[in-house]
Amino acid sequence: MSQPQINHIVITREPGGPDVLELVERDIPVPGPGEILIRNTACGVNRPDQIERLGFYPAPPGAPEGLGLEVSGHVVALGEGVTGHTIGDAVVALVAGGGYSEHVVAPAGSVLPAPSGVDLVDAAGLPETVFTVWTNVFEIGALSRDETLLVHGGTSGIGTTAIQMAKAHGARVIATAGTPDKLALCRKLGADIAINYREEDFETVVNEAGGADVILDMVGGSNVQKNINCARAGARIVSIAFLQGSRCELDLMRVMLKRITLTGSTLRARPVEEKARLAAAIHKTVWPWIEAGQVIPVVDSRFALADAASAHERLDSGQHSGKILLTC
């Protein structure tokens, strides 16, 4: 936790492959009212970072410069009016950008105490996936204990988190993945059924298992109709990304007849107040699961901040299981 005079951050020089990422020097930011300055221990690498690197996901207005949506670290300065945090506290934070850095400023409402029992580097991989799964599966999807969650990409950061949180909640979980190793990981994390989508038709398998009540989808494309076809009456299908594209040919008849809800959301552009509300709910419900070991950050690999390009090569390859982290 040395205190450099300058702040190294990773920016995207121009849209492109991993090699457009560049470590540059900036002044250490000063926290404004209601903000906290964090000396980062690590930051998480997420799918939206890749899309932003490619030039398709501009940062919302006012976001810190550079890539990166989540960090772990220690509080080093408090802006005006911040209460409930103390300098030196180990924390994790959701940020609207700039997480690939040595220092970042976060709204106090997006900062949570680092959960006990979790390595502080690994904890950097929690905020983005936990906030995303909480709001999409638990709030928007309203998954109840006697229901079934279908999650695609079961070994992605989102997938590993969704499987564990849904199981901690008491629900049944079906996950899809593309290799035997990834299927084994899904099962190890608690998935009741793991489907190799390359070898089996997930729609058929899910229907044979009685259908899904909540479906978390980041695939889009032809997946969406198949989700509709294996959704139970009253199901909620929540799209959080479109890796196969957002254009779909759909027959909405079953949406009407089964009273299905098709919806989706993004996290980054939500107002600070909304993120603070989510953080409070997560602190109350999900933090105990994490501290009890029911939900653990599943880490694929760690890279140095200066080697963010290698981390993105790993992300682009799709071979990772769990989170890729940068140590700051």
Added chain:
Amino acid sequence: MSQPQINHIVITREPGGPDVLELVERDIPVPGPGEILIRNTACGVNRPDQIERLGFYPAPPGAPEGLGLEVSGHVVALGEGVTGHTIGDAVVALVAGGGYSEHVVAPAGSVLPAPSGVDLVDAAGLPETVFTVWTNVFEIGALSRDETLLVHGGTSGIGTTAIQMAKAHGARVIATAGTPDKLALCRKLGADIAINYREEDFETVVNEAGGADVILDMVGGSNVQKNINCARAGARIVSIAFLQGSRCELDLMRVMLKRITLTGSTLRARPVEEKARLAAAIHKTVWPWIEAGQVIPVVDSRFALADAASAHERLDSGQHSGKILLTC
């Protein structure tokens, strides 16, 4: 209110045009436990009746024989255990079939007192549209007073009811229709903006007016993407029919970015207990609007029960505004 010894009902001889409707004789049904026998004064003609006549909308199991989903009339017999209704009461009822008849049996929970101040023939046009608008716009759509409803087919039975109920609630209403006369009727019923969809692009007009929070759609097809495009952040788009077909090419990106909900429902197949719950909510909230004259049944035309074929010709023509009724 003569009491015939036999019951005349209208059935569909075979799938086809209006001339397949046939008046036949049946025994007067006997109400089972929890059911009420009604001597019908009139019944409403609805779009689902047309689809059923064409052979595409089979009746749910246990539904009374014949077409017709709503009636007005008088209670003539009570099944075992029915309370809160008395023989001779003027009532309206939602039925799962068999409304085109002199007598029909309805579950007691689907029977409401005829609202005061409304002609009992006209009142037959209330249940199907009021239940449909209530559940889709108010419950599923959760329209609030400070929001905007967009309703397509503003002069259909559903449309005229949706405009009036949303205005009685205090919301802003935008309606679409296809002729100057129909636009004038939308405005007369309270629509703040009426759009001629043949001459103007409704997506553009709605966006210029600030967008819609709840959209009630019975068109489907290319309308769905346009609904998505003029929906406000957090909007709910509810499909209740697909006159242009249920197959759509959609780009779901805006559904995710604007956190839109695409959903839909049908009324007929819902369990009796669910309809009773809806009836109680409607009696509490919508009946006062009707009795205060804020929501009136808009009647296009009346035909004799034996002339149901002419009523269906009128429905098929699409020239009607408001409800078509059969007098029993």
